[in-house]
Amino acid sequence: MASTTGLYDPAFEHDACGIGFVANIKGNKSHQIISDTLTILENMEHRGACGCESNTGDGAGIMIQTTHEFFFDELVKMGVHLPAYGKYGVGVLFFPKDMRLREECRDIFNRAAEKLGFDILAYRKVPVNPFDIGPTALSVEPEIEQVFIACPDHVRDTETFERKLYVLRNYASHTINNTIKKDAIGFYIASLSYKTVVYKGQLTSHQVRSYFPDLSDKRMVSAYGLIHSRFATNTFPSWKLAQPFRYIAHNGEINTVQGNVNWFKTSERHFFSPFFTKEEMDMLSPIIFEGQSDSACLDNVIELLALCGRSLPHVMMMLIPEAWDNSEKMDPIKKAFYEFHATFQEPWDGPASISFTDGRMIGATLDRNGLRPSRYCVTNDDRVIMASETGVLPVDPATIIENGRLQPGKMFVVDMEQGKIISDEDLKQNICSQKPYGEWLNKYKINLEELPEPRVSFTHLEHEQVFKYQKAFGYSTEDLETIIAPMALDGKEPIGSMGTDVPLAILSQQPQHLSSYFKQLFAQVTNPPIDPIRERLVMSLATFAGNNGNLLVEDPLACHSVALKQPVLSNHELEKIRSIDTGIFQAKTLQMYFRADEKSGSLEKGLARLCRYATDAVEDGFDVIVLTDRAIDSKHAPIPSLLATAAVHHHLIRKGYRGQVGLIVEAGDVWEVHHFACLLAFGATAINP
Numbered sequence: 224m225a226s227t228t229g230l231y232d233p234a235f236e237h238d239a240c241g242i243g244f245v246a247n248i249k250g251n252k253s254h255q256i257i258s259d260t261l262t263i264l265e266n267m268e269h270r271g272a273c274g275c276e277s278n279t280g281d282g283a284g285i286m287i288q289t290t291h292e293f294f295f296d297e298l299v300k301m302g303v304h305l306p307a308y309g310k311y312g313v314g315v316l317f318f319p320k321d322m323r324l325r326e327e328c329r330d331i332f333n334r335a336a337e338k339l340g341f342d343i344l345a346y347r348k349v350p351v352n353p354f355d356i357g358p359t360a361l362s363v364e365p366e367i368e369q370v371f372i373a374c375p376d377h378v379r380d381t382e383t384f385e386r387k388l389y390v391l392r393n394y395a396s397h398t399i400n401n402t403i404k405k406d407a408i409g410f411y412i413a414s415l416s417y418k419t420v421v422y423k424g425q426l427t428s429h430q431v432r433s434y435f436p437d438l439s440d441k442r443m444v445s446a447y448g449l450i451h452s453r454f455a456t457n458t459f460p461s462w463k464l465a466q467p468f469r470y471i472a473h474n475g476e477i478n479t480v481q482g483n484v485n486w487f488k489t490s491e492r493h494f495f496s497p498f499f500t501k502e503e504m505d506m507l508s509p510i511i512f513e514g515q516s517d518s519a520c521l522d523n524v525i526e527l528l529a530l531c532g533r534s535l536p537h538v539m540m541m542l543i544p545e546a547w548d549n550s551e552k553m554d555p556i557k558k559a560f561y562e563f564h565a566t567f568q569e570p571w572d573g574p575a576s577i578s579f580t581d582g583r584m585i586g587a588t589l590d591r592n593g594l595r596p597s598r599y600c601v602t603n604d605d606r607v608i609m610a611s612e613t614g615v616l617p618v619d620p621a622t623i624i625e626n627g628r629l630q631p632g633k634m635f636v637v638d639m640e641q642g643k644i645i646s647d648e649d650l651k652q653n654i655c656s657q658k659p660y661g662e663w664l665n666k667y668k669i670n671l672e673e674l675p676e677p678r679v680s681f682t683h684l685e686h687e688q689v690f691k692y693q694k695a696f697g698y699s700t701e702d703l704e705t706i707i708a709p710m711a712l713d714g715k716e717p718i719g720s721m722g723t724d725v726p727l728a729i730l731s732q733q734p735q736h737l738s739s740y741f742k743q744l745f746a747q748v749t750n751p752p753i754d755p756i757r758e759r760l761v762m763s764l765a766t767f768a769g770n771n772g773n774l775l776v777e778d779p780l781a782c783h784s785v786a787l788k789q790p791v792l793s794n795h796e797l798e799k800i801r802s803i804d805t806g807i808f809q810a811k812t813l814q815m816y817f818r819a820d821e822k823s824g825s826l827e828k829g830l831a832r833l834c835r836y837a838t839d840a841v842e843d844g845f846d847v848i849v850l851t852d853r854a855i856d857s858k859h860a861p862i863p864s865l866l867a868t869a870a871v872h873h874h875l876i877r878k879g880y881r882g883q884v885g886l887i888v889e890a891g892d893v894w895e896v897h898h899f900a901c902l903l904a905f906g907a908t909a910i911n912p
């Protein structure tokens with residue numbers, strides 16, 4: 224995968240792909256399941272992609288269950304006798320071609336395993352047939368090996384063993400990345416588990432079966448197979464970014480990924496879980512690896528949450544919720560579940576069809592808009608076939624007992640341990656009833672409209688004062704005539720054409736609003752078009768101001784925050800929040816200004832003071848910080864609200880405090896939609912213009 228070069232940044236990686244799985248409902252393993260799954264992969268060649276070389280693909284792969292008999296026989300040939308199933312883990316490692324680097328990576332991995340109390344039983348070189356792959360893929364082809372790791376004697380159950388393997392994978396990967404300072408060294412752990420194995424690479428859909436001879440061996444059996452064919456949109460193909468990942472195969476784009484990742488990192492330092500020690504949590508961090516695609520980042524988060532005690536469907540409901548906020552027909556118990564989790568976990572949003580598995584159950588879900596296809600059928604021989612489209616696997620119509628397609632926001636799960644298909648309704652009813660989410664919300668959630676009237680109210684400014692503020696905050700005649708006046712007269716933002724024909728802010732000779740130096744990262748016009756008025760059922764502006772809590776545990780106090788119907792507040796609403804004092808929830812107001820003494824460094828000193836006061840506020844237990852520039856006068860100039868917000872936001876991240884407090888901005892330099900968008904993007908929870 225290419226490193227950051229020029230305008231290219233691997234953080235912008237997105238995919239549009241084909242996914243599918245075949246599963247036996249009763250959990251019966253067979254080689255036919257693997258063969259059928261590969262047939263689906265081959266029949267979705269059109270959903271993958273290749274470059275100018277027809278034999279260099281964007282990526283394809285398959286995830287299956289660990290086949291004990293196959294690996295036992297293979298290691299006997301090497302003079303190694305594997306313990307019973309569940310007593311060892313199998314890792315699929317991508318090593319660099321360079322022998323010196325490869326052995327250096329292996330040595331670091333071995334030492335990491337030893338530190339965590341693991342015994343490495345053997346390394347097995349995975350047989351590959353590279354003769355059909357193109358020169359581009361071949362030039363970056365890794366050495367693929369499988370490592371077999373014994374379960375320590377003191378680990379009594381398989382789920383604890385799985386968590387220990389997870390710690391090893393992250394710790395070894397971080398150590399290698401931090402030790403070997405060389406871009407694209409080629410080391411990557413595709414999977415490390417006692418129950419699942421991933422075979423993938425920078426291949427076309429038709430190459431997977433032939434490239435990995437293991438997959439054609441009749442001894443290789445599984446109760447399911449999960450496949451993915453990658454179509455990298457405006458990105459570089461890569462061996463490590465081929466899917467499936469460890470838990471998911473994803474078709475679509477997570478448009479909110481940058482915000483999701485940034486917010487996750489703000490809270491990560493304070494994560495704790497009864498399933499991991501403090502030392503293990505330190506080894507796991509950072510949870511989300513750098514330079515990944517949106518799908519890989521999502522997989523990192525899903526894996527952590529699933530290993531911290533939540534079921535996999537529960538995790539998927541948290542991260543990719545159905546439309547609940549404006550739904551009047553939704554079961555109140557289910558709505559309470561979604562609202563509780565929304566107080567501390569924002570959606571990973573965008574068009575998405577995601578197949579997921581933890582090795583025991585397998586399923587799929589769609590985004591709440593249903594912008595990616597997923598179709599399924601169930602046969603009378605207990606097979607479930609799910610894919611991006613129908614017709615990907617020849618099936619006798621007489622054997623089909625049910626077929627259909629996933630609905631927006633809905634979920635389809637096959638529990639192979641219980642031997643049954645669980646419907647969306649039954650699945651979610653069970654999950655949403657496990658905890659009294661409604662009672663927790665009634666007890667701890669603070670509704671803005673129910674707060675007592677504020678103790679203070681601001682009067683309207685006189686005309687002379689308004690003029691002074693307009694000068695201080697940089698309003699131009701054009702702003703007043705084309706933006707402010709239409710809003711004042713019509714109560715809505717003015718209509719304007721798309722695009723801009725003015726110079727870039729950095730090239731302009733005129734003073735510019737700070738937000739003019741920033742541009743949005745996504746297309747303003749979507750296809751299909753999104754209409755927030757007529758499609759308000761799937762749209763929501765709701766936000767929550769307060770302490771995000773600890774994402775890894777189900778804590779009733781996690782929802783102790785102020786619920787806002789939208790992130791733009793009136794003066795009256797802001798004063799309600801500023802006056803909050805419930806005993807365990809308080810707001811603190813900090814001034815955004817610096818001394819207007821024309822001395823060098825005054826602005827920098829003002830920012831440092833503001834950041835210092837913000838730290839003090841969090842340490843003193845305040846849950847909301849209000850940044851305001853109302854106190855400016857002839858001796859104190861306003862710090863641009865975007866600069867102040869970003870400074871405080873990132874300062875609190877560095878201190879590890881950002882997830883513990885909401886940031887509300889009360890500013891006079893906010894009048895355009897773009898100004899609001901920039902403030903929200905740089906850390907504001909809500910804004911009072």
